[in-house]
Amino acid sequence: NAGVTQTPKFRILKIGQSMTLQCTQDMNHNYMYWYRQDPGMGLKLIYYSVGAGITDKGEVPNGYNVSRSTTEDFPLRLELAAPSQTSVYFCASSLGATGGYTFGSGTRLTVV
Amino acid sequence: AQSVTQPDIHITVSEGASLELRCNYSYGATPYLFWYVQSPGQGLQLLLKYFSGDTLVQGIKGFEAEFKRSQSSFNLRKPSVHWSDAAEYFCAVGDSGNTPLVFGKGTRLSVIA
Secondary structure (H helix, E strand, O other), rough: OOEEEOOOEEEEEEOOOOOEEEEEEOOOOOOOEEEEEEOOOEEEEEEEEEOOOOEEEHHHHOEEOOOOOOOOOOEEEOOOOOOHHHHHEEEEEOOOOOOOOEOOEEEEEEEE | OOOEOOOOOOOEEOOEEEEEEEEEOOOOOOEEEEEEEEEOOOEEEEEEEEEOOOOEEOOOOHOOOEEEHHHHHEEEEEEEOOHHHOOOEEEEOOOOOOOOOOEEOOOEEHHHH
């Protein structure tokens, strides 16, 4: 099993550009999450989804959008990239509260 | 609201020495508690979890953690640290209602010979 797959691994964007971070899981998990990780700040929740067609905002949703059209995929969209969005982005999935999360390997994004 | 505090930003231990990483949480009901490890350039890997039962839980790689409700703590321990344990460790809290996990800011572990 591949688990949680994130693409791309690295990306440099110019201010104002847009992009989509892809996330796919093959474990049939209902729950999926996007976190961003900044040095010394831990992980902050951007958006999450409890199933196909259902998404909700996390702690830091501004500047991002998500969709969940299938159980497997949970893409994160940046519409107008800003330097403040320079970060490492992690996608994760879980079966439920007791299972813990399975994380992807991350996307390192730099906005210049 | 749930919160997690990891008081130590960086800890250095000698190889073979014991390790304890501290985690304190704030949550009104019974928390679901997790420890994750992140090696450089990698995603997070689940070490262990607690949500009920025996308050001392065993995890992978020889780690264990003890839930102490009276102290709102869930400290991670290992009797003898190996150089490969050098990584960043995150404590996280959730609940039975599938609320997304809240993570601490992490503790970076360095291991010296």
